[in-house]
Amino acid sequence: MTHTTSDYATRIRRSGFRLTPQRQLILDAVCEGGGHTTIEEICARVQAKAPSINRSTVYRNLEFLQRLHLIVAAEIGGETVYEIAHNRHHHHLLCQGCGRQIEIGEEALASALTAILRDYDFLVLADHLVLRGLCGPCRAQTE
Amino acid sequence: MTHTTSDYATRIRRSGFRLTPQRQLILDAVCEGGGHTTIEEICARVQAKAPSINRSTVYRNLEFLQRLHLIVAAEIGGETVYEIAHNRHHHHLLCQGCGRQIEIGEEALASALTAILRDYDFLVLADHLVLRGLCGPCRAQTE
């Protein structure tokens, strides 16, 4: 969940791009989100530290950081959200009751996806899926 | 995949709302999409038949038809898409190579979701999931 700045710095420079304060702050902002973070939240965090940073810079860099696979995007309820890229593929459980996010390894769905490959001749590439539902406490509360 | 107008008409009227030509055309447009249809496609189809129908009417009615559970929405790549509501829960496989859509029953993921309930005490409610990947022919082509 944490990111060591130097690592990212190296990867950005190695790719022939520059590590600007803006990029660091945007990366920090995505990281601080813990799980999924919206553009709005990213802008807020970034501009709290450096108000002069423009929205378009945020847009451009979120796309840039995705291209370098330093962050990944997912859709939740029509909204694009971002998080720091893990090496390990994984998915998320998002509780509609309390908003809690649970991260699960890709193995949780692996057998189902294998079955789909077998039954439908279709290779699912979807990493980083968001599955919505209800966690135990919230289900108990609803009943 | 088809919808009998009278059935929908009845359901709309029973709920105390009106069946307008606009609503019929919008419902038809969603239906013609076969699988998932974007707002843009819906507007195009609707306005081909009745150019005077306004975009805002389309927006309003897509929301309206969702409330009545006559259509359902899903997100693909940040875009909201619509389709006629089935009674049967199901998911979609979307080929990133050729754009082909394959519909799969909910049972394809059932065991995985049951395992998630057991392992994480989390009940996944996500019906109508969109899984992206590559179909057989497209995988063969890529290699």
Next chain:
DNA sequence: TTACGTGCAAAATATTTGCAAGAAG
């Protein structure tokens, strides 16, 4: 006849782009 719905236009949001000035390497 009576609300429910629609078209229109304008407002509110969200995202993208061109360009000159700034700065990382």
Next chain:
DNA sequence: CTTCTTGCAAATATTTTGCACGTAA
């Protein structure tokens, strides 16, 4: 120095809203 980046502003794109008029039931 070089050219990648940024900020700014304007252009686009997308969605929502208010309101008077139209119409389904």
